Structure formats: C-alpha cells, structure tokens
Amino acid sequence: MEKNRLEAFSDGVLAIIITIMVLELHVPEGSDISVLLPKLPVFLTYVLSFIYLGIYWNNHHHLLKAAGRVNGAMMWANLHLLFWLSLFPFATGWMGQNHFTPAPTALYGAVLLLAAIAYYILQSVIITQQGCDSKLAAAIGRDFKGKLSPVLYAIAIPASFFRPWIADCLYVFVAFMWLIPDRRIERALAERQN
Amino acid sequence: MEKNRLEAFSDGVLAIIITIMVLELHVPEGSDISVLLPKLPVFLTYVLSFIYLGIYWNNHHHLLKAAGRVNGAMMWANLHLLFWLSLFPFATGWMGQNHFTPAPTALYGAVLLLAAIAYYILQSVIITQQGCDSKLAAAIGRDFKGKLSPVLYAIAIPASFFRPWIADCLYVFVAFMWLIPDRRIERALAERQN
Amino acid sequence: MEKNRLEAFSDGVLAIIITIMVLELHVPEGSDISVLLPKLPVFLTYVLSFIYLGIYWNNHHHLLKAAGRVNGAMMWANLHLLFWLSLFPFATGWMGQNHFTPAPTALYGAVLLLAAIAYYILQSVIITQQGCDSKLAAAIGRDFKGKLSPVLYAIAIPASFFRPWIADCLYVFVAFMWLIPDRRIERALAERQN
Amino acid sequence: MEKNRLEAFSDGVLAIIITIMVLELHVPEGSDISVLLPKLPVFLTYVLSFIYLGIYWNNHHHLLKAAGRVNGAMMWANLHLLFWLSLFPFATGWMGQNHFTPAPTALYGAVLLLAAIAYYILQSVIITQQGCDSKLAAAIGRDFKGKLSPVLYAIAIPASFFRPWIADCLYVFVAFMWLIPDRRIERALAERQN
Numbered sequence: 156m157e158k159n160r161l162e163a164f165s166d167g168v169l170a171i172i173i174t175i176m177v178l179e180l181h182v183p184e185g186s187d188i189s190v191l192l193p194k195l196p197v198f199l200t201y202v203l204s205f206i207y208l209g210i211y212w213n214n215h216h217h218l219l220k221a222a223g224r225v226n227g228a229m230m231w232a233n234l235h236l237l238f239w240l241s242l243f244p245f246a247t248g249w250m251g252q253n254h255f256t257p258a259p260t261a262l263y264g265a266v267l268l269l270a271a272i273a274y275y276i277l278q279s280v281i282i283t284q285q286g287c288d289s290k291l292a293a294a295i296g297r298d299f300k301g302k303l304s305p306v307l308y309a310i311a312i313p314a315s316f317f318r319p320w321i322a323d324c325l326y327v328f329v330a331f332m333w334l335i336p337d338r339r340i341e342r343a344l345a346e347r348q349n
Numbered sequence: 350m351e352k353n354r355l356e357a358f359s360d361g362v363l364a365i366i367i368t369i370m371v372l373e374l375h376v377p378e379g380s381d382i383s384v385l386l387p388k389l390p391v392f393l394t395y396v397l398s399f400i401y402l403g404i405y406w407n408n409h410h411h412l413l414k415a416a417g418r419v420n421g422a423m424m425w426a427n428l429h430l431l432f433w434l435s436l437f438p439f440a441t442g443w444m445g446q447n448h449f450t451p452a453p454t455a456l457y458g459a460v461l462l463l464a465a466i467a468y469y470i471l472q473s474v475i476i477t478q479q480g481c482d483s484k485l486a487a488a489i490g491r492d493f494k495g496k497l498s499p500v501l502y503a504i505a506i507p508a509s510f511f512r513p514w515i516a517d518c519l520y521v522f523v524a525f526m527w528l529i530p531d532r533r534i535e536r537a538l539a540e541r542q543n
Numbered sequence: 544m545e546k547n548r549l550e551a552f553s554d555g556v557l558a559i560i561i562t563i564m565v566l567e568l569h570v571p572e573g574s575d576i577s578v579l580l581p582k583l584p585v586f587l588t589y590v591l592s593f594i595y596l597g598i599y600w601n602n603h604h605h606l607l608k609a610a611g612r613v614n615g616a617m618m619w620a621n622l623h624l625l626f627w628l629s630l631f632p633f634a635t636g637w638m639g640q641n642h643f644t645p646a647p648t649a650l651y652g653a654v655l656l657l658a659a660i661a662y663y664i665l666q667s668v669i670i671t672q673q674g675c676d677s678k679l680a681a682a683i684g685r686d687f688k689g690k691l692s693p694v695l696y697a698i699a700i701p702a703s704f705f706r707p708w709i710a711d712c713l714y715v716f717v718a719f720m721w722l723i724p725d726r727r728i729e730r731a732l733a734e735r736q737n
Numbered sequence: 738m739e740k741n742r743l744e745a746f747s748d749g750v751l752a753i754i755i756t757i758m759v760l761e762l763h764v765p766e767g768s769d770i771s772v773l774l775p776k777l778p779v780f781l782t783y784v785l786s787f788i789y790l791g792i793y794w795n796n797h798h799h800l801l802k803a804a805g806r807v808n809g810a811m812m813w814a815n816l817h818l819l820f821w822l823s824l825f826p827f828a829t830g831w832m833g834q835n836h837f838t839p840a841p842t843a844l845y846g847a848v849l850l851l852a853a854i855a856y857y858i859l860q861s862v863i864i865t866q867q868g869c870d871s872k873l874a875a876a877i878g879r880d881f882k883g884k885l886s887p888v889l890y891a892i893a894i895p896a897s898f899f900r901p902w903i904a905d906c907l908y909v910f911v912a913f914m915w916l917i918p919d920r921r922i923e924r925a926l927a928e929r930q931n
Contacts, residue, residue: 157798157802160744160748160798162354162357163357163744163745163748164748164751164752164794166354166357166358166361167361167555167748167749167752167753168752168755168756169358170358170361170362170364170365170752171361171365171752171753171756171757172756173362173431173435174362174365174366174369174435175365175369175756175757175759175760177369177435177436177438177439178369178372178438178760179764180436180439182373182439182442182443182446183443185447186443186447186450186451186452186453187452188452188455188456191452191456202432205428205432205435209425209428212358212428213421213424213425216351216354216424220351227795230795230798231791231795231916234787234791234794234795237755238784238787241755241756241759241787242759242762244759244760245759245762245764248764249764249765249768252764253767253768256768257768258768258769258770258773259768261770262770262773334425356548356551357551360548360551360552360555361555361749363552364552364555364556364558364559365555365559367556367625367629368556368559368560368563368629369559369563371563371629371630371632371633372563372566372632374630374633376567376633376636376637376640377637379641380637380641380644380645380646380647381646382646382649382650385646385650396626399622399626399629403619403622406552406622407615407618407619407622410545410548410618414545528619550742550745551745554742554745554746554749555749557746558746558749558750558752558753559749559753561750561819561823562750562753562754562757562823563753563757565757565823565824565826565827566757566760566826568824568827570761570827570830570831570834571831573835574831574835574838574839574840574841575840576840576843576844579840579844590820593816593820593823597813597816600746600816601809601812601813601816604739604742604812608739722813
C-alpha cells in the first residue's frame, strides 16, 4: 500500500515534468509555416528529453516493482532523483533555444549526469534494504548500461565546450542504448514468479 | 498491478495536457466584454481539442481494460501515443491564435494524424500480445472509425492550404463520429463476463 | 476498478486546475511589500475559486462513491463538468486582474452557472442509471442547495453589470452555503453499510 | 478506499506544486554560462522549497497512514493545508528573484508559518477523531519539532526586516531538522503491526 503512494507521487511528478516541457515550445507569432523552422531545435531537444523521461519512468517502474517495503531512505533517494529530473524542462529549454551552443549543451549533460547518479543511489538503497540475497542485485547483474551512461555524460560535458555535436551525439547514443527495455529485471521477476 | 501504473501515468499525462491547453487562453488585457471576442477562435479550438482528448482518454480506457499483462512494447507504444497527444496544446494554441489560417490548420491535422497512427500501433501491439483468439481484435471488428479517421485527416492536411474551412469541418466531423462511445469493446467485454 | 480510473482522472484534472490558478498570481516586480497590495484582488479571487474547487472535489467524491458501474454517459457527463471547471483559472484571473469590474464578474458567474448545470447533469445520469430505488436520489432528497445555487448565479450575472459587489457577495454566499459538507449522502451511505 | 482518494488528490496537488515551482526558473536569454549566475538565488530557493515540500509530502504520508476513516473535517483541513502549500511557488519565486531582500523573505516565512499551522490543525483533527487512545497522539508524543518550527518561523518573519540572512538561516535550519524522517510514527505503527 505504501509503495503504491510512492509510485503514484513519482508518476505524478514525472507526468507533469514530461508535459511541462512542451510549454517551452512557445506558440510562435505569425501563421506562416516558415515560423516553425526556428522551433526545430527546441522540438528535437523536446523529443530527446521526452525519450529520456520515458526511459526513467520505465526503469523506475521496474525498480520499484523489485523493491520491498518503503522506508525513509528510499523516499528521500526517490525525491532526490525527482529533483534532478525536475530540472529537465529548464535544461531542455535552454539547450533548444540556443541551438546546441556549448554552455547549454554542457548543462544538459550535467543534469543527465546528476539524474543518473541519483538513480544509482536509489537503486543502491533498495539493494541494501534487500540484503545479501537481493533479487534486484541479481537481476541487475553487472549493470553495464548503468555504469557506462554516467561515464559518457562525464565525457560529453567537457566535450560540449570544444565540439558540442560530440556531446549531442553521446546524449542520443545513451538514449538509444536504454530504449532497449531492461529485460534483466523483467526476466528475473518472471523467474521468481515461476 | 502493473497495468494500474501504466493507466495512472497515462491518466496523469492526459489530465495535464487537457488542463495545460487552457493556459493558451491568456487572460486578456482590459475588462470590457469586447476583449473576449478575439478569444473566440482560441476558445473554439480549445473546445475541439478538449473533446479529442476526452475521446482519446475514453478509448484508451477501453483499450487498456481489454489488454492483458503490460510488456515493454506496450509501454513504449503508449509513450509514443502520449508524445503526439502532448503536442495538442501547441497545435491548438497556434491554430486558435491565427484564426484557422492554412499552415496552423494543416499542423493541427498532422498532429491528429500522428496521434491516430500511434493509437493504431498501441492497439496492434495489444492484439499481437493476445494472439489469434484476441478478445480485443474480435471486439474491434472491422474498426471502421479507426480506419476512416486517418484518411480524413490525410485529406484535411492538403485541403488546409486551399480551403482551411474544409479541414476544420473534417476535424469537427471526426470528433462527432467518435463521440459515440466505442460500444463494441464494451459489449464484447460484457459478454466475456457473462 | 473502472470507477477508480474515472476518479483518478478527475482528481488529476482538479488537482491541476486548482494549482494552475496560482500561476495567475504572477510574481511582482520589485521587492517592496507595497507591490503586494495590487495583488490582493487576485489573491482574494484565488481563495474564492480554491474554495469552490474544493467544494466540487468534495461533492464529486461523494457523488462517485454513491455511483454504481461507470458507463459512457457518465464518462462524458464527467468530462463536461471538468470542461467548465477548467475555465476557472481563466475566469479567476480575469476577475482578479480587473478588480471585480462588471464583465469579468459576470463571466465568473457564467462559468459557475455552467459548472453547476454540468454537475446537475452528472448527478442525473447517475440517478437514472440506478433506477427507481436510487440510493443517491434518496440521499440527495430535495437537493435544496443544488437548486438554489444556479438560481443565485443566474441573478448574479445580470447584477454584475449594475452592482458588481452584489454578484461578488452572492458568489461568497453560495460558497459558504456549500462549505457545510454534504452530510445527506454521507449519512445515507453510512445507513446502507449498517 | 476513501482515504486512497484523499491521498491521491493530495499527491497530485503536491506533485504539481513541486513541479510548477521550476517554471519560476525562467530559461535565460543568451547562451553564455555567465547568464546562469543571476539564476543562482532562484535555484537555491527552489532547492529549499523542494526540500520543504518533500518533508510535507513525507510527513503527510505518515499522518494519513495513521488516520482512520476520512470525514468532512479531515477533508477541509487537508485542503486548507494544500492551499498554503500552493502559495510556495509564488513565495519562492518572489524571494529568489529579489535575492533574499526583507519583504520577500518575510512573506516566505509567513507562508511557511501558515502551512505549519494548517498541518497542525490537520493532525489535531485526526487525533480528535481517534479519541483518547489515539495511536497518532501516542506516536507524536511531545511533538517537539512540530512545536519548535512555527516558533522559529515567527522569529524569522520580523527578523527578515532587520537581518534577512538570519531568517534565511532559520528556514534552512528548520528544513534540516525535519529532514530526519518522523521515525516516531513509523516506529509506533511498526509496533502496532507486531
């Protein structure tokens, strides 16, 4: 019952973040189709951030399904994750409106990095709670994607100041890497049910 | 349990989209009743989009009720649908503020078309999961309305550039066609329960 | 199960409407306490609309608790109610920013009147579905408050153009009248459980 | 069942308030990293308010878990709390944009104080409903933190006009004091389950 409320609150915050981002796509003045063109970078960053938030929602969903009882540490680790995710609309809007210039691209990477670290902390809190024979720890295994992503973000941040397009490519690459859903946990849970 | 969370997240996103649209109805300057007149086209597009989102929520509700267990494909097909629906406030605001001129009217149709395709994909994913004796496939039958709608949107988009009012009439017509709730699924589900 | 989703969606929309209204309380320029004074009418209308939406949420909660199975008519009657409620931020912002001048005061009353009618329709749809021995119909009884409110709104709308303060007093009066929770339904439901 | 809906609505409102606050962090003009510097006070107040709302959500969650059946008084006490919390984005934005000058700092304290009083009322309503052998009353005990916080806010408000930084330090201090989750209720509930 308790976990339900944590999920409901997280779902609410994620749903609002994902929808509020679209407000950065300000309705343009003029009714000519050409006024949409300068909106393209904003639209593309919106698509990218939408995918990232979709991935977070998806993985968060698997994570909490694997979690046991909710405790204070888990609640705060979860709020900490939501905090960094709540900065997505700001980082997305700044990067989109400035057409992928260095500083906004670096900030976007920093928000991605901090959200990834927050996710890792939440995951660790749940594993710690479950103890040695943690089903989640077993399901995650070596957690290759979870370890590679922050490394790539950490490379992208300084790269933004020299070649922003390298950073942008890294962001797109990580998103695609995660689009493949986290079958490990899904499989492990299915096995447990058998 | 899992399906509950998918429904809750979708409900959250749809509730926010439907409510955020009203922010495009900016509070006018001046307190004379005449300042409301230029708001009329924005209000009318708001009404139309509200009805469309109501239809989507309604049908989405029937769709997920008929669905079985949630899998990764279903989650992403659902997010894909929510993505196109999240562009409703932008398309609605642009069309309303420009009094149904060609380009905004065409864009509105394009968003409707892409949302309809995304809905169709979600429906197909659920039917595929259920296999040959899919209750949902049986319930939908020939899916007349689901096939006619994208065709009408596809006609409306080019028509916007010649006679925008034809496109507007088509959008209103499709909305009215769907206002009649999808009794097919409702009936089929009721039969299954007997 | 179905009813849960209708409630969740309505809760989401109401929660967003109630919170979006606060955005009309724009953060003022300047840091002197005197810049808050012109915000007072906006704040007062915010308080009034918050109470109205609280009343609607409260009564809506009792209404759906008394309702049986959800059908298409109930869904659309519910969406119709949410539509008029979604215009609260607009009407509230316009009235607050124009310090209770005639036209905004009349519009506020019109939105209240249309929401009240939509609530009445939803209530009738639920009673019709329950048939002759409707528990809800018995619980509501003569529905004195439900019938008096639209009459008072209907008086307030023309009064706004002559003496806006009369309309404002009527709005405050109706809100206070409803603040007393709808014990009739509560009592009737408690009796049923015994 | 009833309590679920009260929780869901409160979660919705809190999720929206927490996310809407981020809209006060307007995307800056210019793409230089130096344009972020003037955003720092807004960011810091955002962090502080996020923590406060996280604390409220956390404690509210424990409070309702300890509550029994929902009645009208509880509903209105809850809406009253949500009302003051809904003013957080306004107070946060004003304080952040004015770099902790006296009046905005005092207003922030006033909103904190009124929310604390509203929380105390909600708590009292639940305890009253549970009667003499209230588990919640036993769990809260002397309620040291609950009584100290409003006192500190009440000191901070006049202090804002002389030394705003004293008020700011008090706000940060109270937040840290509460960050330690309310183990009393958690412990008491765990005991009840044994």
